[in-house]
Amino acid sequence: MVDALLVASLVVVSGALHLDGLVDTCDAVCTRASPAARLALMHDSRAHAPGAIVACLVLLAKFAALGALPGAVRAPTLLVAPLLGRWAIVVAYWAYPYARSTPGASLALKAQATAPRAAAVTLFALAVLALALGPAGLLVLAGATAAVHLLASGFRTRLPGLTGDTYGAIAELVETLTLALVPLVTRTG
């Protein structure tokens, strides 16, 4: 019950912004179309089958991961999972090309995502991870970094570049991965 409320609160607190991005991204990358047509599809506010399925499965994965968190790492995991989700957004803005040229909040963020800022948030994330999880925190950051790179590279094979929606997708998936990864590395590490 508590876990379901936590999953729900993550959705509500972010205004479902990132989840919406995940749905739109899945719909776009799963469609057989040109990269440009996929970009247009992402602007369609209605959901298609791939997005709906992935949204269900990601929410279910978060619920299952929360339910399986050992008591000792539960609080640190709850702290670092949302943190790494947002960290991933900054790093992805900085590291990968942006697809759209239409002015908007996302393009402005892209322009402001400079190397020093990416480095600053990474240092901050690293400090929190070290305090919360000790050396195992490094492994979690490595896993999250690998996930950001794999996801961004995967999206770029199907889209001309990243967009606001894909940053949301990356945030959701890195958050979910972190929930599963922390118990794994604290157990073996």
Add this chain to the structure above:
Amino acid sequence: MSFFVALQFLTHLPTPRGLPVAGPALGRALGWFPVVGLLLGALLVAADWLLSWLLPRGLVDVLLLVLLALLTGGLHLDGFMDTCDGLFSLRSPAERLAIFRDSRVGSFGVVGAATLLLLQWAALGALPTAERAAMLLVTLALARWTMVYAIVAFPYGRPEGLGRVFKEQAGGKALLAATLVAGVAAGLLLGAAGLAALALAAVAAWLFAHYCLGRLPGLTGDTYGALDELVETLLLVALPPLVRLLPS
């Protein structure tokens, strides 16, 4: 060759190039549907075994659902959502068929998918460890068998479409072959409970097909997919009690 035709239609697994997309090979492919189900089941069992070394049960079960959606390209889930949107809307049969063709998901489809996946996840978590592998294999094989039964035994709803191509080639022979494969596999894996599951799947398919025929001019590819998902869910839920009642 007709095995690969079945594999191509039911999964995203690699198949040889240049397979027929029409003609009698499609009819013969129907006989292979339960075998494709067994293959998907075997892949899930292997993934289950590997992932269970690393991750807790609940997460492994979510990943199994993810894997199955990837292996099938989400084909049956997509059909299930379209079927929910079409059948639960208060429209004429022709309008329902048009809703099936709409690639967007309506609220009935979203509610349906969320409920279905939650049920499948909870049922996976409740499978007894000893029979878990056998139950996964039987579930996926029998669900694909019900599609063959529905294609052969009930009228098709559209003048054209992927399902129509199968329907035209579908005959009693294909259904007999598929039933033999499904029955032998279920019997060998779970004994009397496996055969009871086959009967249960047949009753469920008959009921669902009649429910659809009350609302549509005939069955379609989307309703075959919906049937597959519903039977998978039903069997995941029903197999543990069936095995307790009829131990092999």
